[in-house]
Amino acid sequence: MKKVTYVLLLLFALTMSLSVKAQDIMKSKDLSTVNVDYLSDDDLAKISAQLKSNNATIDQVEPMALSKGMSQANFNKLKIKLNEYAKKNANPSENVEKVEKGEKKSDSGRKQDAIKNVKVKDSANAIIFGSELFDNPTLNFEPDLKMATPMNYVLGPGDEIQVTVYGVQEYNGTLPVSVEGKISIEYVGQIAVSGMTIEAATQKIKAAIAKVYSTVRSGQSQVSVSLGKIRTIKITVVGGKQPGNYSLSSLATVYNALHLAGGPGKNGSYRNIELIRNNKVYKNIDIYRFLVKGDQSDNVSLKENDVIRIPAYTQRVTVEGEVKRPGVFEMKKGETFADLLGFASGFNEFAYTASVNVVQKTGKEFKVHDINESEFKTYQPQSGDVFRVTRILNRFENRIKIEGAVFRPDYYSFTEGMRVSDLITRAEGLKEDAYSKRARIIRLKTDLTTEIVNVNLEAALSGDLSADIELKREDIVTVYSILDFREEYKVIIDGEVKNPGEYEYYENLTLNDLVVQVGGLTGSASKRVEIARMVKSDEIDDADPKRVELVELEITADNNEQVKNFILKPFDVINIRRMAVYEKPQMVTISGAVSYPGKYVLANKKETVYNVVMRAGGLTSIANLDGMKIKRPIKEEQIETLERIDLNLDKSDTLKGKLAKKLKEDLKFATIPVNWEKIVKNKNHFSNVTLFPGDEIEVAVYNEGVKVTGNVLLTSEIPYRSGKGFKYYLNAVGGVDNKGWKRKSYIIYPNGKADVTTSFLFFRSYPKVEPDSQIVVPEKPERKKMTAGEWVGIGSVISSLALLILTAFK
Structure with a gap:
């Protein structure tokens, strides 16, 4: 109580500061002079912070404020202002917490306790018409809290009414309906509203206020009554997928409750659901009215203790096949197949509608019945009927076709007495290339076999009825084109033209025409042209060995028009x-320790390493004479040659593929070592190789270090020491590790040359170490350990051999 008193005093110290001219309100015990209307947002913020820090609410300090002289109206205003300030400055995270705690609020300020329900997806009833209504989470039929309060809404305990008087006199209060069904208005008293509609309660409240507020009676002030917080009611669902008691909004309807209960159960009815109120059937609900027509007249509002009973269905039928919505449907007594077809949304565009097949159940067995189109409105389905709507036949009753050399080849409708000339007229006549001596009709006979009927088209179109044959259904008339009888002629052009290839031949086609058509000659074209021409003869001449006739021409190479x-x-x-001599300048690259590194054009066909190095200004003083090499790009044809070679490997061996992949992706260059000192002494030395386009000469800078890599304890670079051998550098990096294969170690010299360690008996010879070389210790290959069985097998073989030798020497 002391904490509440302290908070109250602190609260009103702030509120009094504006109306008591900064007097020491902490010592004042009179709060009757407090003017809440003048409080600023800063004052409200301080009050809210102090209430929160002391874990007190404005409702807790109400008795104390009233005892200090504050009027009820002023306190209500303060309470409203604090609530409005809290709403305006609400933290989104706090709102989330409120929702999680079970409070739901609409944009209009109307509140309602949150309703939770866990949906269970029902696959057993998925094909029953109407079940999807209750499995769709977006269709929950939840009432909209932002809508205007229905005038027929019946008030009850738990509701909250917002009463406002505005005009000359003012009053604003949020009044809960007590458990006794009454609301309490200051200076007016208690008013019983439970069981009354909001409209009737509004009139009663206005009349009661008018007795106290004279300006309301005179019309100078007005009274507004609205619904604030909505109460929660409890209803019961029997026969649903999730039957039980449900807490719902008092604005909830039947469909909202059915959706929460998951709809009818496995055998539940969708068309005869009962809403029971006060132990009597208040409403019979047919969900099909909503599903088929959108009629929500059955979706009535619920009241406290209502019971929704879902009885078992009376009869269900199945519709399969060519309807827009196949499934299982519930039927009422007196409904016909036409009604069922409406539930299934009618036939689709491929349905056979002349009759429908139905499989019926008798007391002992099945029977089949056909319903003709004339019976659709009279036939009443029986429980268990299975209707099968079949597909129309893939055939035409009046189709005929014309194709070939007519202006509009297509299918056309057939009429009795139609002749060939009539069909050609409908196809807008013959094309200019039509072959008029003959046309073909492929005709379907009565036994579904086909025959060909030939037509003299010229005679048929001239009026000869014997040639103008009468057509039949499904006839296919073909009008030939004279172009169909001509051979397709081609010519081939190759060599130094922009677009070599095969081209159409036309009458009077010349060499000039063809050269222009292929984009003209290239710059490397020579004056020589060779034309190979087909030899044609009716007689075989064994003395003449020629297969073709060759024609040689000379043209002006720089002109497309001859x-x-x-x-x-x-x-x-x-x-x-192509011209005998036509080569574009090609280049090589030199890099590293030369005076002028860069790209150089190959001046002659025998350009050597020495020539290019000298053209680059020679080697610099920091060049490593033993570190020159050539990197030559690996050509695509070299890889293709490797892929074509048969290495006689097992099918599962991937060595060949790995080699090709390594050349393509990893190496890309072949390295050629160069001995510069030998080249300087003798220009004809084999190291002075002839360069190819794309070659790259690399001249290494002198480096006194020796790199040691691979399976060693420390990958490092050791300074070169003259006279020190291979082992010295291995020991300098700590030796090889447990996976290192020392006897297979090798060295790579600066010019790309390599040398390996060799062994003879118990003697091992290591390669010589030079400056800027690299020692590599490879990894030992994994060896499969022999099993006990394999050792036993080897022992058996040795024993057998020993026995055989002893026997031979006896």
């Missing part, structure tokens, strides 16, 4: 030769 034009023939093969 003075003497040459007429080509079908199947000619034209070759335009």
Whole structure:
């Protein structure tokens, strides 16, 4: 109580500061002069902070404030201002916490206790029409708290009413309906509203206030009554997928409750659901009215202690096949197949509608019945009926086709008495290339076999009825084109042209025409042209060995238009030769310790390493004479050659593929070592190789270190010491590790050359170490240990051999 008193005094110290001219309100015991209307947001913030820090609410300090002289109206205003300030400055995280604690609030300020329900997906009833309504989480039929309060809404304990008087006199209060069904208004008293509609309660409240507030009676002030917090009611669902008691909003409807209960159970009815109120059936609910017509007249509001009973279905039928919504449907007594078809949304576009097959159940067995289209409105389905709507036949009753050399080849409708000339007229006549001596009709006979009927098209179109044959359904008329009888002629051009290849031959096609068509000659084209022409003869001449006739021409290489034009023939093969000498300048690269590194053009066909190094200004003073090498790109044809070679490997061996992949992706260059000192002494030394386009000469800078890598304890670079051997550098890095293969160690010299360790008996010879070289210790290959069985097998073989030797020497 002391804490509450302290908070109250601190609270009103702030509120009094504006109206008591900064007097020491902490010592004042009179709060009657407090004017809440003048409080600023800063004052409200301080009050809220002090209440929060002392774990007190404004409701807890109400009795103390009233005892100190504050009026109820002033305290209510203070309470409203603090609530409005809290709403305006609410933290989103706090709002989330409120929702988690079970409080739900709409944008309009109306509140309601949160309702939780765990949905259970039902796959057993998935094909029953209407079940999807209750499995869809977005269709929950939850009431909208932002809508205007229905005038027929019945008040009860738990509701909260917002009463406001505005005008000359003012009053604002949030009034809960007590368990006795009453609200309490200051200076007015208690008013019983439970069981009344909001409309009737509004009139009663206005009349009661008018007795106290004279300006309301005179019309100078107005009274507004609205619903604030909505109460929660309890209802019961029987026969649903999740039957039980549910707490719902007092604005909730039948469909909202059904959705929370998961809809009807496995055998529950969708069309005869009962809403029981005061132990009587208040409403029969047919969900199909909503699903088929969108009629929500059955979606009535719920009241406290209502019971929704879902009885078992009376009859269900199944619709399969070509309908828009196949499934299981519940039928009422007196409904026909036409009604069922409406539930299934009708036939789809491929349905056979003349009759529908239904499988019925008798007391002992099944039977089949056909429903004709005329019976759709009279046939009443029975429980267990299975209706099968079949697909229309993939055939046409009046189709005919024309194809070929007509302007509009297509399918057309057939009529009795139609002739060939009629069909050609409908296809807008023959094309210019039509072959008029003959047309073909492929006809379907009565036994579904086909026959060909030939037509003299010229006679049929001239009016000869014997030639103008009468057509039949499904006839296919083909009008030939004279182009169909011509051989497709081609010519081939190759060599020094922009787009070599095979091209269409046209009558009077010349060499000039073809050269222009392929984009003209290239810059490397020579004056020589060779044309190979097909030899045609009716007689075989064994004395003449020629397969083709060769024609050689000379053209102006720098001009696409020739003075003497040459007429080509079908199947000619034209070759335009390349100039004998036509090579573009090609380059090599030199880098490293030379005076002028960069790219250099190969001046002649025998350009050597020495020539290019000298053109680059020679070696610098820091060059390593033993560190020169050439990197030559590996060509694609070299990789292809490797892939074509048969290495006689097992099918599972991937060595060949690994080699090709290594050349393509890892190496990319072949290294050629160069001995510069030998080249300087003798220009004809084998190291002075002839360079190829794309070669790169690398001249290493002199380095006195020796790199040691691989399976050693420490990968490092050791300073070169003259006279020290291979072992010295291995020991300098701590020796090899447990995976190192010392006897297979090798060295790579600066010019790319390599040397390996060799062994003879118990003697091992290590390669010589030079400055800037690299020692590599490879990893030992993994060895598979022999099993006990393998050792036993070897022992058996040795024993057998020993016995055989002893026997031989006896």
